[in-house]
Amino acid sequence: MSKQIQRPATPAKKPKARSRVPSEATLNRRKRLMETKRSAIMEAALDVFSRYGLHGTSLDQVASQADVSKTNLLYYFASKEDLYINVLRQLMDVWLSPLKSFSVEQDPAEAIGDYVRVKLELSRDHPAESRLFCLEVIQGAPLLLGELQGSLRDIVESKVSVINAWIEAGKLAPVEPHHLIFSLWAMTQHYADFRTQVEAVSGRTLEDPAFFAETLTNLKALVLQGVCPRS
Amino acid sequence: MSKQIQRPATPAKKPKARSRVPSEATLNRRKRLMETKRSAIMEAALDVFSRYGLHGTSLDQVASQADVSKTNLLYYFASKEDLYINVLRQLMDVWLSPLKSFSVEQDPAEAIGDYVRVKLELSRDHPAESRLFCLEVIQGAPLLLGELQGSLRDIVESKVSVINAWIEAGKLAPVEPHHLIFSLWAMTQHYADFRTQVEAVSGRTLEDPAFFAETLTNLKALVLQGVCPRS
DNA sequence: GTCTATAATATGATAGAC
DNA sequence: GTCTATCATATTATAGAC
Numbered sequence: 078m079s080k081q082i083q084r085p086a087t088p089a090k091k092p093k094a095r096s097r098v099p100s101e102a103t104l105n106r107r108k109r110l111m112e113t114k115r116s117a118i119m120e121a122a123l124d125v126f127s128r129y130g131l132h133g134t135s136l137d138q139v140a141s142q143a144d145v146s147k148t149n150l151l152y153y154f155a156s157k158e159d160l161y162i163n164v165l166r167q168l169m170d171v172w173l174s175p176l177k178s179f180s181v182e183q184d185p186a187e188a189i190g191d192y193v194r195v196k197l198e199l200s201r202d203h204p205a206e207s208r209l210f211c212l213e214v215i216q217g218a219p220l221l222l223g224e225l226q227g228s229l230r231d232i233v234e235s236k237v238s239v240i241n242a243w244i245e246a247g248k249l250a251p252v253e254p255h256h257l258i259f260s261l262w263a264m265t266q267h268y269a270d271f272r273t274q275v276e277a278v279s280g281r282t283l284e285d286p287a288f289f290a291e292t293l294t295n296l297k298a299l300v301l302q303g304v305c306p307r308s
Numbered sequence: 309m310s311k312q313i314q315r316p317a318t319p320a321k322k323p324k325a326r327s328r329v330p331s332e333a334t335l336n337r338r339k340r341l342m343e344t345k346r347s348a349i350m351e352a353a354l355d356v357f358s359r360y361g362l363h364g365t366s367l368d369q370v371a372s373q374a375d376v377s378k379t380n381l382l383y384y385f386a387s388k389e390d391l392y393i394n395v396l397r398q399l400m401d402v403w404l405s406p407l408k409s410f411s412v413e414q415d416p417a418e419a420i421g422d423y424v425r426v427k428l429e430l431s432r433d434h435p436a437e438s439r440l441f442c443l444e445v446i447q448g449a450p451l452l453l454g455e456l457q458g459s460l461r462d463i464v465e466s467k468v469s470v471i472n473a474w475i476e477a478g479k480l481a482p483v484e485p486h487h488l489i490f491s492l493w494a495m496t497q498h499y500a501d502f503r504t505q506v507e508a509v510s511g512r513t514l515e516d517p518a519f520f521a522e523t524l525t526n527l528k529a530l531v532l533q534g535v536c537p538r539s
Numbered sequence: 540g541t542c543t544a545t546a547a548t549a550t551g552a553t554a555g556a557c
Numbered sequence: 558g559t560c561t562a563t564c565a566t567a568t569t570a571t572a573g574a575c
Contacts, residue, residue: 111558128447132364135550147551149559157551186536208446211501215439216359218504225508233509250537255510256526257535260495263502267494270442273449277456278464279486295487303534304488305417306481342540366568380541382570 115153118143122164127209130216131161165213165220168206175199176232176258185243190297193265197293200269201283207269233258257300264296346384349374353395358440361447362392396444396451399437406430407463407489416474420492421528427496428524432514438500464489488531495527 099107121143125134136157140147154160175195179188200207213221233255240254268275268283275281281288330338352374356365367388371378385391406426410419431438444452464486471485499506499514506512512519 107558130361130364130443133361136552137550146560148553148561151552152558155552189535211442211446212361214502214505215442216364218508222504222508225505229505230509247537250529250533250535252530252535253522253526256523257530259498259502259506260527260530263494263498264491267490271445271490271494273453274445274456274460275490277449277453278461291484292487295484296491298481299483299488299491299531299534301534301536302481303530303532304420304481304483305532306478307538338540367570368568377542378569379543379571383540386570388569 111153114145118145118150118153118160119164119167122160123168123205123209126161126164127205127207127212130212131157162220164209168209169221169224171199171203171206172210173228173232176236179236179239181239181242185240185249186301189261189300192261193296193300194293196261196265197268197283197289197296200265200267201289204269204272207266211266211270261300264300268292342384345376349376349381349384349391350395350398353391354399354436354440357392357395358436358438358443361443362388393451395440399440400452400455402430402434402437403441404459404463407467410467410470412470412473416471416480417532420531423492424496424527424531425524427492428499428514428520428527431496431498431500432520435500435503438497442497442501492531495531499523 118139122134122139125138125142128134129138136147136150139160140150143150150160154163175192178195179192210221213219214225218225236258237254240249240252240257243249244251244254272282279288283289283292349370353365353370356369356373359365360369365388367378367381370391371381374381381391385394406423409426410423441452444450445456449456467489468485471480471483471488474480475482475485503513510519514520514523
């Protein structure tokens with residue numbers, strides 16, 4: 078019954094050792110390849126999730142866009158939700174950082190102008206992140222609510238103080254800081270989330286450098302000067 | 309084989325007539341009831357679709373929220389997509405109207421201020437419409453693209469002319485009208501679509517009359533005056 | 540017009556060979 | 558690690574009684 082007896086009694090020492098005990102270099106290479114694949118899957122997932130949402134997206138869609146099989150995808154991520162959560166978590170890093178930069182020492186007009194530029198660049202270069210964040214918040218942010226009420230709120234409050242300090246110093250018109258921040262977010266993210274509408278109406282997108290420049294100039298002018306002519 | 313011969317030869321004239329031939333009043337009542345039910349289903353559908361999207365929503369969800377059975381729902385609407393399309397179509401009527409109002413004769417500051425107010429009222433009173441429109445556009449507006457490129461674009465172009473006329477008359481600072489319109493949309497719709505975030509960060513919503521008033525004042529000030537102090 | 544099955548399908552997830 | 562079945566389930570939609 079057993080076929081072990083057929084095997085030569087002398088154990089092969091040298092030739093087989095390589096395949097049984099991979100070198101450290103091989104292990105590292107494998108690890109790198111796995112990381113690359115994980116990233117590819119997450120990138121594809123971000124793109125599809127950001128259009129159709131968690132439920133509107135099938136694993137087959139993500140898998141085919143990432144050029145892996147569905148089963149293989151499920152080797153890298155325990156479940157669809159697990160994949161979604163990983164994508165969201167990575168997204169938040171990109172999302173929370175730009176606001177951190179502005180501080181009391183800066184010139185308010187310059188700080189706000191820079192912020193508009195950075196956020197508009199995000200809309201141009203990371204539209205999927207913008208859309209996915211939007212989708213998640215529209216649903217009531219089931220997975221991000223904690224972070225919105227925690228980290229985000231904290232950052233916003235600290236910037237509210239900065240803006241209030243500017244106002245008290247007479248460097249800024251008395252606008253309630255929360256609304257200013259909401260408006261900056263809204264105006265800039267609009268060009269990513271409503272890209273289809275912007276393109277349908279104006280025929281242009283942020284990928285067109287001239288349109289990007291024009292948009293940036295106009296948003297800055299709007300926020301800083303408003304539409305009423307200065308005397 | 310035929311049972312007709314079993315029937316009494318004398319046809320019942322008066323007593324049975326009522327149940328066989330419903331009066332016109334009865335028919336109207338039925339029609340009204342059906343219309344009411346259709347509306348209830350569409351209202352429920354709008355609410356659920358606007359959170360979870362077409363694919364994220366199940367007919368069971370809609371049916372239970374509308375207090376009808378799923379089978380009954382499918383008596384009123386041929387399919388889930390049919391229901392979705394009906395909801396979208398009705399939505400667009402609400403959505404396209406406010407922009408139509410402003411014209412060259414008006415004072416620009418007043419016209420723009422009024423528009424902000426009306427749009428903010430929409431965000432407060434019809435948040436589901438705002439969310440569903442957002443979801444649809446994020447996906448690339450598969451069902452609305454025609455309308456965006458057609459009716460919407462036409463209306464926008466006519467308003468672009470109005471704004472340009474104001475600028476030429478020196479009544480408005482030289483802002484590119486498309487960007488002004490996009491910004492007005494973005495700033496006002498933000499309070500509906502990102503309500504969760506607004507509430508998480510500020511602890512308030514448009515349903516609070518004080519917050520609504522504060523928001524309106526600040527958005528108007530922002531668009532009309534900007535944040536740089538006037539000398 | 541409303542109900543109770545039930546068909547038909549899509550899709551998330553697992554088992555087990557290699 | 559990656560593949561080929563395959564299971565399990567959710568959900569759209571229909572058939573047919575009442």
